[in-house]
Structure formats: structure tokens, C-alpha cells
Amino acid sequence: MWRGLYTAGTGMITESKRTDTLANNLANANTTGFKRDEAISREFHPMLIKRINDGINHNDVTSFKQFHVGEQYPVVGTLGLGSYIDEIATEHSQGAFETTGNPLDLAISGNGYFAIQTENGVRYTRDGNFYKSARGEIQTVNGQTVLGRNGRGITIPQDTVSIMVGSKGEVYADNVQIGQLQFVQFDNRRAVLKQGNNLYYPQEGARPAPATGEIQQGMLERSNTNVVSEMVELINNYRMYEAGSKAVTTQDAMLDKSVNDVGRLT
Template sequence: MIRGIYVAGSGMMTEATRTDVIANNLANASTAGYRKDVAIGKDFRSMLIRRINDGPNSPLIGSMGVGSVIDEVATIHEQGGIRPTGNKFDLAIEGRGFFAVETPAGVRYTRNGGFTRSAQGELVTVDGYRVLGQGGAIQLGDPESQVYIADDGRVMVDDAEADTLRIADFADVKRLVKEGANLFAAAPGQQEEPVAGITVRAGYLEHSNVNVVAEMVNLIAGYRAYEINGKAVQAHDSLLDKAVNDVGRV
């Protein structure tokens, strides 16, 4: 009975974590370039059970789990939809790759192309991080300069090529680490790779890849699973109460 309480309790903890992940996805459903997360659960350990009183060669009945746990929270890097904004500094990548930006913690990567011109004439993110090109921070000149960003990532200022966007790709994007503010950090030893076959769309932003309806369904299913595990804990607690107070009295 006590084992049953622990098994059901671990299920409640698993579903609580899964609910937190889904809630974060829903909170960022309108965040440009956001990549959704999925909580992946696993069994603690399954053990084989046999029919008793059948001698040394008692047949196997099957396996029984002893609890669950979240194995990992994986990020899904599927392309989100692209929508026009009319702002020439908004950029969207069609295909693989990430924009490289300079932060106080070092170079970070994002799919959120909601950029603007800073007071210093640089292309920056909404948090003020400088967007990087092949030659460093991208300079846009003074406010009167005519800026055009081509489909291949070239930044044209007054009809002269100023720089080219630093679009980074990685052999295994699953190793990238989320750091908040829609930024990813490369794992230790992970190197940038050149990208090919992509298009940079100026005046567009990429949607998040969160399907709100699917996430709401997952949220309801997780709540139901949590509720069932909670009732299992109550049932085992009731049985334990009877075993101690009633059976023990006899």
C-alpha cells in the first residue's frame, strides 16, 4: 500500500511538471520565433511479476511499473508560420538557422527577428542586444540612411553592401540550451556550421510553433491524469488507515 502511494505520487509530480511546460508554451504562443517544449516521461523501473504458488517455473504475468519521472524537456525546432509586419527591420528565416546576437554572456542565438535600429545606428533586438554580421555588429548608419536587407542576408545601406547577417546552424540543434528571452546557447564544444538554401524575409516575423488547441488538449489530459493519481493516493491512504486501525485492532 505504501508503494502504491509512492507510485501514484510520482505520477502526480510528473504531470505537475508536464503542466508547467505546457503552460509556458501557451504563455509564449504569440512570441515571435518561440520554440515549444515537450516534457518526456519515463518509467522508473519495470519489474516482472509471476503467478505465485506455481512452483519454481511459475509463468510470467507481465511487468509492473513502480513510478514515473520526467526524463527530459525537449525543444521542438519545427518552423513556425511567417507573417508580414511592414517593419523593414523585422526579419524571418525560412529554413534552418538562427540569428547570432551579442549578449553580456557571449554570443547567443535566436529565431526572433523582431529587430530595430538603436540610437547608435546598430541593428539590435528588443532587449538591446546587437545583431551580428560576418564583420561584427551590423551598422545601419544614420537615421536618414536607406537600409535594405536582401533575401540572402546581405545588409545594404545607401545601395552599398555594409555586411551580411551571421546566420548560424548546428549539426544537432537538440543540444542547444534555452536561456530565456527566446535565446539559445551553444553546448560546450558545439560549433556553428554554414547554412545553405535559406531565405531571409525582411518585413516579416516568424510565429511560434505552438499549436494552442493541441496544447489545451494536452493540458486537459494532464489535469485528468493528475486527478486520477490523486484519487489513487487517497484510495491507498484509506486502505492503509483500515489496515492500521481496524485490522490491527483484531
């Protein structure tokens, strides 16, 4: 019975973590460049159950002092031991484009990331909602510098009338190229992990390469979260959690009866 409590409990913990993931997806449904997460669960290794003292002929000539040659206990089946969250995987499918007309709004079509300078080092993002600071430097909404190919920021002259950004990140001020954005990708999408604030950090040994995607100026890539699908999954997740809760209640009632009724001395 104790095993039943633990099995149901691990299921509830799994569904609780899945709920957190779904809630985070819904909270970022309108976040530019956000990629939804998927909680991947895995079952603990099941236990093989056999019946003991069943089907063995103890009068057999091969039996001697409770030792039996060639014992084959009948197999009952396997017993599940619960589940756990094995991985929080990020779905990198393309989000829809939204036209803004802002020359510093950049969307990525295909593979690629923008490089951002943060307090913790270089980070990567697909959020192309950029601004020009008071000093003319291209920055994120959080005031972080958007890096160019030379590893430094790009400064737009104060008297610039028109700003153009090419498909590979070339930045032009009044038709004069003033720099190029650091537009990169990683051969393995698992090479970068989410840090928070729509930023990714590279795993140890990951090396960026020139991106094969293209930059679309005057657009933003919306989140790839489908609100309807997430809500349906959230309802299903709630029912799974509720089933685990009922299983725990049932196991608790059985333990109560076995301790207080079956085990009572008369």
C-alpha cells in the first residue's frame, strides 16, 4: 500500500510540474519571439512481479531443505512505479509575423539568433523588438546592447533620417552601411538553453555559426504558443492530477482500514 501512495504521489508531482510549464507558455503567449516548452515525462523502471510458493511441487525429488532446482514462479506482470519529468524541451517552430512598420523591429525567418550583451556575458534571443538609445546605440527593451559582428554595439548617427537592415543583419544609415548585426545559429538546437527574459545561453563547448535564416525588417515574430491548445492541455492535465489525488485518498483509506480494523486485537 505504501508503494501505491508513492506511485500516485510521483504522478501528482509530474502533473504539477507540467502545469507550471503550461502556465508559463500561456503567460508568454504575447511575448515576442517566445518559444513554447513541452514537459516530457518518463516512467520509472517497472517491477516484474511473480507469485511465490505457487506452482512448485515441494515433494519433487529435486527439492531438498526448501531448495528447488529449476524453480519458475508464475509471472503476474509488471508493476508501475510512477513517473517523473525527464526534460523540459523547447519547441523551436516558427512563430507568425506581425507587421509594425518600425525600422528597428526585426523578425527572424528560419534559423538564427541575435547576440545580446548582458551582465552575465553574451546571450542570444529571437526577440527583435529593438530601440535606439539616447546615445544612438541599438538596444533591447531592457537596455541591453545588441552586438555587431565585431563584438561591439552599433551606434546610429543622431542626424540619420532612414534606417535599413538587410536580410543578414547589415545596418544602413541613410544608405551608408554602419555595421552588421551578429546574426548566428547553432548546429544543435539543444546547444542553447533558456535563461529567462527571452534570452538563451550557450552550453559549454557550443560555438555559434553564421545563421542560414533571414531578417525581416519592420516585423516582429510572435510567440509560437497556441492558446487554445494550451488550455485544452491544461484541462487534461488538471484531470490527470485529480485522478492521482483520488488514488492517494483511496490508498490512505485502505491503510486506515488495515491498521485500525484488520489489525485490531480482539
